[in-house]
Amino acid sequence: MPLIEVLLLALESFRANKMRAGLTMLGMIIGVGAVVLLVSIGNGAKNYITHEFEGMGTNLLVVQPGRTDKKGGFGPPHMGSAKEKLTIGDVDALERQSFNLDAVTGIVFGAGTVKYEDRIVNISVLGANDRLTRIMNITIGQGTFFSADIEYGRRVAVLGFEVARRLFGDADPLGKLVKINDSEHRVIGVTQKSGQSLGLNLDDMAFIPTLSAMRIFNEDKLFGIRARAKAKVSVDDAVAEMTEILKARHHGEEDFSIVTQYSMLQTMNTILGMLTFVLGGIAMISMVVGGIGIMNIMLVSVTERTREIGIRRAVGARRKDVLRQFIVEAIALSLVGGMLGLLGSVFITYVVYWFVPRFDMRAPLWVMLPAFLLSMGTGVIFGVWPARKAARIETIDALRYE
C-alpha cells in the first residue's frame, strides 16, 4: 500500500477521534514546546551575555591580585596577603612601560553614602583614574570626567545620572560639594544615562579618584587593575607584556592573574551552553511522557480496531501492512503534535522578544531539525510496540472479535 494512502488512513482515524487525537498530541505539543523554549532561553541568555561583553569591548583586560589556578579562569582569587598587593605603582608602571596598552586604571570599589544637604543615597563608589571613561565606555552628560593631570587624591567626584537626579533633582549639581562617606567632594561631572550593563548600573554609581577612594575605604592596595589593549594589538600579546612588567615589580613572582574579556566570555558561554543542555535534557522528560501518552492511545486504538485489522487482513493486507499503518499513525500523531509545539514555542519566543527586545530569546533556526527528529523518533519508539501488537493479531481471531 503506498505511503500516501497509509497517511490518509491515519488522518481518517484522527478525524474519527478528534478529541482523543488532540489530547494525545497535547503531550507532544508540551514536550517539544518545553524543549524548544528552554533551549531558546539558554540561547537567548548566551546572546545577551555575548552582546553585553562585546558592548564593553573585547580588548578589556582585568588584573586581579592572587593567582588563580587556571589561566583565564573566572573563579575568586584569594585576596589579602601583603605579598599579593596590586598598587598604584603597578598602574604607573604599566602606563609607562607598556606598548600594547591604551589605558590603564587601578580600581577601588566599595559601598558609599553620598550626602547633599538633607538628601542621602546609598550607592557603589568606584575609585579610578581619568582613563576609566575609555575602559568602561562611560559618556559624560554634564561637566567633565577627571582630567589627565588630576592628582590621584583630589577630592572631586563624577556622579552617575540617577545619583545626580536623586540628590539634586532639577538643580545644577556641577561645583556643588557632596559628602561621600563623610568626606567632602566637589561634583565636576555627571554621566549620561546609560542603564544596566552586566549587572553594573553606571547610573547608580559615583566615581572618585583612586587615592581618594583608598582613603575613604581605608585600603592600602587596589582591588584590581583594568586596562584596554590598543585596537590593533593582539590581546595575548598585551597579556604577555603585562605579565612581564608586573612580574618584574613583584620580585619575579606571578602573584596576580590576568583575565581577558574574551576568556570571561568563553567561560560564560561554556557555563551557559552546559545550562542550555541540562535544561533541554530536563525538558526531554516531558517528551518521554508525551511518547508514553502516544503509546497508551495506540494500544487502546489497536484493541478497538481489532475487527478492522481482521477485515484488512482478510482482503489481503500483510502483517507488515498493518504494522506500517499503526506506526505511521503513531508518527503522524507525534509529528503533528511536535510541529505544533515547535510553532507554539517559537511564537512565544518572538512575543517575548517583542516585549523585551533586550533579551533576544527568539528560537534559533537550528532547533527545527532536532525538534522534527525528536518528534519523529518519539513516534517510532513509542509506536513500534502497539504496531507490532496489531500485526501479530491472527486474522480469524480478529474477525470474530466483539
Added chain:
Amino acid sequence: MALIEISKVTKTFTMGHEQIHALHEVSFEIKEGEFLSIIGPSGSGKSTLMNILGLLDSPTTGTFRLDGRDVSKLSDDERAHQRNQKIGFVFQTFNLLPRVSAVRNVEMPLVYSASYDRSFSKAKIREMAVRALTQVGLADRITHRPNELSGGQRQRVAIARAIVNQPKILFADEPTGNLDSRSGTEILSLFKELNTNGVTVILVTHDPKIASFAKRTIELFDGKISRDLYAAD
C-alpha cells in the same frame, strides 16, 4: 482441473491438554463456477473449513490445491496475497469500516493490490470500486457511510468489496443471518447472479433453507463430511 482440491485435511486445536479435531481427513473437489453450500450444526467444523478454504488458516495435515497450486504450506504473506487476488469474503455482520464511505470500503482490497501491481492508480481503484457498487445496485449510495444504509444495502456494499478485485471464489459466511427475509432473498439472488457470471460461490450456513439455493450441498458433522449432494435442476 478442479479449482479447489483438498485431500485428507485435518485441523487440530489444542485447548489446555486436550486435542480437539475440528476437521478429520476431509477430502473433496470444487470445480470452477460451482454454487456450493457448506452446512452443518455449530461445532461441526464448517467455520474451520471455510477458514482453511479461504486461506485465513492452514490445515494441520493434508493438502490443499487452489487453482492447481499447493497452498497448504504458504507463508502468511503469500496467503494474504492469494486472498487479495483470488478470494472475496462476505460476513454475517457485514464487517464494514463504519467511519468511511461505501466506496472507500469497497476500495480497500484494491489499495492492498497496489502493493503487487503498480497499475492500480487512485483513479483506476475508484473506477473499479464504483463499477462493483453499480453491479450490486448501489450506484446512488457511493458516498454514504454504513450507518446511513439499511442492512441489505450494507451487505451489498460488503459483496461489492468482495467482488471488486474479480476473485475466483466468493465465500459467504451466514450472509443473511442479520437480515430480514426479503433482504436475505435479494442477497441470495445476487449471489446466484454472480455465480451465473462465473464466480464460484461458497455459502456457509446452518440453515438448510438457505443452503437449498446452492446447486451442491456439503454437510459436515463432527469434523467429517456426512453428505455431499447435488440438487436436481
